[in-house]
Amino acid sequence: MGISVRGVEKRYVSRGKETSALQHVDLEIASGEFVAFVGPSGCGKSTLLNMIAGIVPASTGQILHDGRIVADANRNVGYMTQGDSVLPWYTVARNVDLPLKIQNVGADERKRRVADWLGRVGLLGFEASYPAELSGGMRKRVALAQVLVYDPSTLLMDEPFGALDAQLKLLMQAELLKIWETTRKTVVFVTHDLAEAVTLANRVVVFSGRPGRIKLVEDIPLAYPRDPFRVRFRPEFEAIYARLWDALAPEIAKGEAI
Numbered sequence: 698m699g700i701s702v703r704g705v706e707k708r709y710v711s712r713g714k715e716t717s718a719l720q721h722v723d724l725e726i727a728s729g730e731f732v733a734f735v736g737p738s739g740c741g742k743s744t745l746l747n748m749i750a751g752i753v754p755a756s757t758g759q760i761l762h763d764g765r766i767v768a769d770a771n772r773n774v775g776y777m778t779q780g781d782s783v784l785p786w787y788t789v790a791r792n793v794d795l796p797l798k799i800q801n802v803g804a805d806e807r808k809r810r811v812a813d814w815l816g817r818v819g820l821l822g823f824e825a826s827y828p829a830e831l832s833g834g835m836r837k838r839v840a841l842a843q844v845l846v847y848d849p850s851t852l853l854m855d856e857p858f859g860a861l862d863a864q865l866k867l868l869m870q871a872e873l874l875k876i877w878e879t880t881r882k883t884v885v886f887v888t889h890d891l892a893e894a895v896t897l898a899n900r901v902v903v904f905s906g907r908p909g910r911i912k913l914v915e916d917i918p919l920a921y922p923r924d925p926f927r928v929r930f931r932p933e934f935e936a937i938y939a940r941l942w943d944a945l946a947p948e949i950a951k952g953e954a955i
Contacts, residue, residue, distance in 0.1 A: 698728055698761075698762075698763045698764045699725065699726045699727045699728040699729075699730065699762075699763070699883055700724075700725070700726040700749060700760065700761070700762055700851065700883065700885070701724075701725055701726075701760065701761040702722055702723060702724040702725075702726075702745070702749075702758070702760050703723060703758050703759050703760070703761070704721065704722075704723060704757060704758035704759075705719060705722040705723075705745070705748065705755045705757065705758035705759070705760060706719055706720050706721065706722070706755065706756050706757040706758060706908075707719040707741065707744050707745075707748065707753070707755060707756050708756045716907075717907070717908035718739075718741045718744050718907060718908060718909060719741040719744060719745060719908060719909045719910075720908040720909070720910050721910055722741075722745065722758070722909070722910065722911060723911070724902065724911060724914075726883060726885065727883075728763070728850075728883055729881040729882070729883055730883055730884075730899050730900065731877055731883075731884040731886065731897060731898045731899045731900075732884070732885050732886070732898055732899065732900050732901075732902060733885075733886045733887075733888060733893075733894035733895075733897060733898035733900070733901045733902070734746070734885065734886070734887045734888070734894075734901075734902050734904060735888060735889070735891055735894050735901060735902070735903055735904070735941070735945060736903060736904030736905065736906070736909060736945070736948060737904075737906050737907075737945075737948045737949045737951070738889070739906070739907050740904040740905065740906055740907055740909035740948070741904060741907065741908065741909030742887045742904055742909065743855050743887055744909075745909075746776075746853050746855050746885060746887055748760055748767070749762065749767065749771065749774065749851075749853060749885065750767075750770070750771050750774055750776050750853055751767045751768070751769050751770045751771035752770070754768075762774070762851065763850055763851075773849055773850050773851065774849050774850070774851045774852070774853050775844030775845060775847070775849035775851070775852045775853065776844065776853045776854075776855075777840055777841065777844050777852065777853070777854045777855070777857045778855045778856070778857065779855060779856040779857060779859045779860055780860075781836055781837065781839070781840035782840065782843065783828045783836055783839050783840055783843070784828075785827065785828050785829060786827075787827075787828075788824065788825050788826060788827055789815070789820060789823050789824055789825070789826050789827075789828075789831070789839055790811055790815070790824035790825065792828070792839055792843060793811045793814060793815060793839065793842045793843055793846050794807050794808075794811050794846075795843070796843060796844075796846055796847045797810060797811070797846060797847055800847055802847075810846050810847075811824075811842075811846060814842040814845055814846045815842060817842070817845075817876065817879075818838040818839075818841055818842045818872060818876075819838060819872070820835065820838055820839065820842065823835065832865075833860070833861055833862075833865060834861065834865040834868060834869060837857065837858065837861065837865075837869055838869075838872065840857075841857075841869075841872070841873070841876070845876070845880075845882075849882070850882065850883060851882060851883040851884070851885070852882050852883070852884045852885070853885050854873075854884065854885070854886045854887065855887045856887055856888060856889065857869075857886075858870065858893070859888070859889070859890075866893070867925045867926055870893065870896060870897060870925040871924070871925050873897065874897060874921070874922065874923060874925065875922075878921055878922060886898065891938060891941055891942060891945060892929060892938065894941075895917055895919075895934060895937055895938055895941065896923060896925050896928055896929065897923075897925075898917055899916070899917055900914060900915065900916055900917060901914070901915045901917060901941055902914050903915070903941060903944045903945050903948075904948070905948050906948045906949075906951045912944055912948065913941070913944040915937065915940060915941055917937060918933070919931065919933060919934065919937075
């Protein structure tokens with residue numbers, strides 16, 4: 698069923714002053730779709746992601762996930778942030794096992810799922826390693842396995858690869874695309890990197906500066922599978938990027954002028 702955002706607004710009050718973070722947001726995301734959010738800093742992209750996760754309530758309007766109103770913590774989504782939640786005192790296997798243990802999944806099933814996902818993200822052989830012994834890219838693979846191991850219907854990702862260098866980012870983008878093409882989970886991906894958004898998504902949603910509104914929704918008609926490096930040399934990639942940049946650049950400029 699996907700995600701339905703209906704007339705959503707978010708306002709914060711601090712020291713008696715009200716600030717509007719999001720205004721009049723309406724958006725439909727189909728089940729199995731890969732949608733990227735881009736916009737200037739402070740435009741409410743992450744706030745909307747938090748509302749889909751049930752972490753932050755909407756001030757006005759409502760959000761439905763797979764046909765149900767999101768009123769509290771949404772246990773049917775996996776949430777991956779820029780800072781991972783990998784515990785340094787747990788091994789790789791125990792980190793990936795933890796979400797299943799919290800959900801009281803039986804020991805045999807946990808073992809099977811952990812092995813399956815460690816294999817999918819290329820970490821077999823590192824089960825007994827600790828996070829301090831891993832590269833930055835490998836830690837991201839652990840974090841990705843953590844959020845997918847309990848099989849959420851939707852994956853929310855907030856700048857998950859932002860801290861990685863350019864080469865590692867391309868590798869993780871390729872890994873994510875491979876997983877998405879296999880599972881066809883719904884993915885909502887927040888990024889400041891417009892090229893990353895075009896590389897990965899079916900659709901890109903451009904937000905205005907604060908208060909965030911949807912300025913443009915662009916379909917990305919680039920065929921899958923996509924190679925995150927080579928896709929950027931396609932002439933149609935350049936044309937799509939240019940259209941999105943024309944919508945995004947004025948919003949960034951407004952923010953810089955404040």
